[in-house]
Amino acid sequence: MPMNRSASALLDSGSPLAERLGDFQPRVAQQQLADAVEAAIRDKAVLVAEAGTGTGKTFAYLVPALLSGRKVVISTGTKTLQDQLFQKDLPLVRDALEVPARLALLKGRANYLCLYRMEQTALDGRFETREESERFQKVRDWAARTCSGDLAEIAAVVASPALRLRVSSTADNCLGSDCPHFEECFLMEARRRAQEADIVVVNHHLLMADWALKEGGFGEVLPAADAYILDEAHQLPEVAAQFFGLSVSSRQLTDLVRDCKFAYFEEAGDLPEVLESTDALAKAALDLRLALGVANRRAAWSEVEAVPEVAAAVATLQDRLAELAALLEPLAERGKNLELCGKRAAALHETLGRMLQPEADEEAVCWFETYQQSFILRLTPLDVSRQFRGHLARHRAGWVFTSATLAVNNSFQHFIRRLGLGDDTRTLQLDSPFDYARQALLYLPRGLPHPSSERFDEAFLQAALPVIEASRGRAFVLFTSYRALHHASEWLRNRLSYPLLVQGEASQARLLERFRELGNAVLLGTSSFWEGVDVRGEALSAVLIDRLPFASPGDPVVQARIEAINRRGGNSFMDFQLPLAVIALRQGVGRLIRGPQDYGVLMIGDNRLLTKSYGRIFLASLPPARRVREQREVAAFFAAVAAEAGT
Secondary structure (H helix, E strand, C coil), X not given: CCCCCCCCHHHCCCCHHHHHHCCCCCCHHXXXXXXXXXXXXXXXXXXXXXXXXXXXXXXXXXXXXXHCCCCEEEEECCHHHHHHXXXXXXXXXXXXXXXXXXXXXXXXXXHECCHHHHHHHHXXXXXXXXXXXXXXXXXXXXXXXXXXXXXXXXXXXXXCHHHHHHHCCCCCCCCHHHCCXXXXXXXXXXXXXXXXXXXXXXXXXXXXXXXXXXXXCCCCCCCCCCEEEECCHHHHHHHHHHHCCEEEEHHHHHHHHHHHXXXXXXXXXXXXXXXXXXXXXXXXXXXXXXXXXXXXEEEEHHHCCCCHHHHHHHHHHHHXXXXXXXXXXXXXXXXXXHHHHHHHHHHHHHHHHHHCCCCCCCCEEEEEEECCCCEEEEEEECCCHHHHHHHHHHCCCEEEEEECCCCECCECHHHHHHHCCCCCCEEEEECCCCCHHHHEEEECCCCCCCCCCCCHHHHHHHHHHHHHHHCCCCEEEECXXXXXXXXXXXXXXXXXXXXXXXXXXXXXXXXXXXXXXXXXXXXXXCHHHCCCCCCCCCCCCEEEECCCCCCCCCCHHHHHHHHHHHHCCCCHHHHHHHHHHHHHHHHHHCCCCCCCCCCEEEEECCCHHHHCCCHHHHHHHCCCCEEECCHHHHHHHHHHHHHHHCC
C-alpha cells in the first residue's frame, strides 16, 4: 500500500490513481492543494483554500483524507455532490490507493424511510388522490427491498412533499427507543455506520443541525472527528445562520395537529376536548396565515406586528398552543405519541414566545415568509462568527474550507471574518487551469441603460438575442429576479428559433435533463441556477447575466445586517453587500467553462462594471477572458470556434 507517499505524489503520473483512471493528467494546482490539505490534517490547522474550476479539488482532498488514517468528516453543500462522493469518487480513490478505509453516508432524518410512520399511514388509509395512494404502495414495495432506506432511491415516487412527510420522521415525532421498529430503523443504522466509519460524508445542513443541537445542550448526531473537510464552503455562513436561529412554521403546526389526532385515537379516544383543542389550533394557524395578507411575501416582523389582525392572530395561536400542551401533559402516561405531542406543543409555544418577545435583539432579526397556503416565522442571527468559532475551539481538529469561490479581489478576509476563523488561518488560492483567454469571451455590450432604468429589461434582451443566435441556442440566461425572468420568458417566446426552457415550468433536474437532451436550448433561470449546475460540452456555450447579483436591500435579513454593520461604524456596502455579490457573480460565471474542451461567451448586461469604481473589484475577480464591447466580436468568436471544429 502506498501509505508512505505524499498526497501530491499520489496525484502524479505513474501513481496507482493515475493508472486506475487511464486518462489522468497531473495538475500542479491539484497537487498543491493536496499537500496543503495533508498538512492541515496533520497539524490540526485551519485551511481556507480556493480552487478554481478544473483544479480537481475533490481528489485533492480525498487522497490526503484517506491517507491520513484518521476519522474524517467530509461535508458538502448539496446532496447531489454528497451522493457522488460516496457512490463514485471515494470508492474509486480508496480502491486505487488500496486503503482499507470504511466509508459511510449520513443524511438528515427526513431523507430516510420511517417504518413506523409508513405503517401508521397504511393503517390510516386516507389519501387525497388515487395517484397519492398508488405512490404510497410503491413506497411499501420498495421498503421490502431497500437496504439503506434512503428515499433518494425513489426520489420520483416521493416527490410529493405531503407523501414524503408521511413516510419519514422528524425530531419532534420520532419515538426513539420506544419505537416498535427501533431495531430495524434505517436512520439508526446509518448513524451506527457513521460512528464506526473512517470517512463520513454529510452535508452542510446536517452538520449545522448537529451543531445547533449541541448548542442547545442536546446529544450529538455526528461522530467526533480528527479532521473536517467542508466543500462548497461559500454556502456555510447562510446555512449556519438558518440553523443557529429559531423558526415556527404552519407546517410544524399542521403536522402537530395531524399527529395529535392520530395519537388521540390510538392512545386515548375518550376525551373529545383533545380533538376540539387540535381543531382550534388548526384554525389559529390558518387565521394567522390569512392575517398576514394574501400575497406571497418576505418581510421583517416589525412591519406587521402592530397590525391588529396579526397581533390578535399571534396571541390566539400562542394561547391555543399553551392550551393543547396543558391538556396533553397529564395524558403522557397513556402513550409515547401523546407525550411527544404535548412536548411539541409546549416547545412551539416557548419558541414563539422567544421569537416575538418585545425586547429588541440587535444581534438577530425576526421576519416572516408567506406562501399561498403557508407561512414561516424566523429569528435569524445576524452574525454566526461567535458560534462558529466556539465549535472550532471545542473540536480540536484539522479544518479545511474549500470552494471555487471564496476570495473577493484575491482576499479571503470576508469569508474568514464571517466565520470567525482567526488570524492563524492558513490560506491558499489556486487559479483554474483552463485557458480562459482562448476558451472564453467576456462581452460587455455598449449602450445599455442603468440597471434601475425601466428600459433596462428590454434593452438587455435586445442585446442578448444576437448572442443567443450566434451561439445557436445552447445558452443559460440568468436573472437576479423572478420579475425579470418572467418578462424575458414572454419577450423571447415568439422571437427565439430555439427551444425555450423556463425555471418553474418543471423541476430543476428535469430542466437540466431536457437542456442536455435538446443540445440547442435556451434556459432562463434565477438564483438556483447560478451555482451547483454542471453542463459540460457544446450544450452550454453562452451564459448571459442581466444584473450584478446584489442582495435586495429590502430583504429583511439583508436589511438588518446592513443596519447592524453601520451601527457598529462599519461600511455595509464594502464589508457585506459587495463581497456577497462578487461571490454570487463568480458562481454564475462558473457555469460556462466546465472542462478543458469547453468554450463560450459570457455576457453581462450591467454597465456598473465599467461606470462604478467598485466594478474593478468584480472584474478583478472574474476569469481572465478577453473582454469585448461589440456584438460582431461575439459572432467572430463563435465563427472561429466553428471553423476550428470543422462545423
